[in-house]
């Protein structure tokens with residue numbers, strides 16, 4: 167089988183066929199997929215009936231798994247359904263039963279429906295994320311992606327100059343607060359302390375600039391908060407206009423891989439009385455984009 171790529175949108179996103187993600191890839195195939203990621207930023211691999219271990223092994227062809235000591239989620243390891251290395255994006259609890267929509271874990275997950283880039287709230291934000299759709303609800307539940315390169319390119323020159331050196335503060339606190347979920351413990355507030363990220367980033371391979379936005383961004387360094395939030399909201403509205411968005415309608419066993427450095431994404435509504443089982447592996451970025459606050 168040879169790898170075949172079919173664009174899904176005028177600007178970005180493509181479907182890849184002719185590759186079996188269950189088995190080790192040869193270096194040429196890995197290189198071809200990486201080139202396609204640099205060009206399309208979102209790749210859909212249909213019909214990949216993979217196990218968690220196979221998903222982890224496939225992911226590791228493209229870098230190191232994201233690994234961290236601080237929690238990114240309010241659910242403790244002993245309450246989790248899946249093993250290490252793979253994150254649970256289902257609406258199931260550890261016993262496999264449907265989660266209550268009054269559960270604070272559900273409230274926390276709801277904020278994934280705001281536009282974001284994975285792990286922008288960590289000092290080292292994520293490179294690729296890979297989401298495997300195992301059980302798909304009968305209605306809704308699309309994942310939408312926005313091309314932050316095209317969004318950057320479409321800005322006027324005055325705005326590009328204004329944002330060139332701006333630094334934002336990202337935290338899970340801000341994205342959860344945006345939907346009215348602010349009942350965080352002292353421990354969570356400490357774990358979710360804001361980190362700094364540049365508002366404009368440059369792709370290490372293509373050299374293309376992109377807007378590094380997320381609903382996790384709650385401030386701009388040196389700006390009054392209302393001024394910063396209003397500007398970030400304006401930029402997000404600009405960047406998520408329909409012309410920059412690909413909406414993925416899931417089929418069982420789609421494996422979707424995206425580059426968090428050049429895209430934002432959001433989950434869409436579905437009926438919470440139906441099962442949605444999606445599992446994510448995440449690749450670490452190369453390093454912090456700017457020196458941590460307080461560093462020389």
Ligand code: MN
Nearest residue numbers: 278282283284
């Ligand atoms: Mn996400």
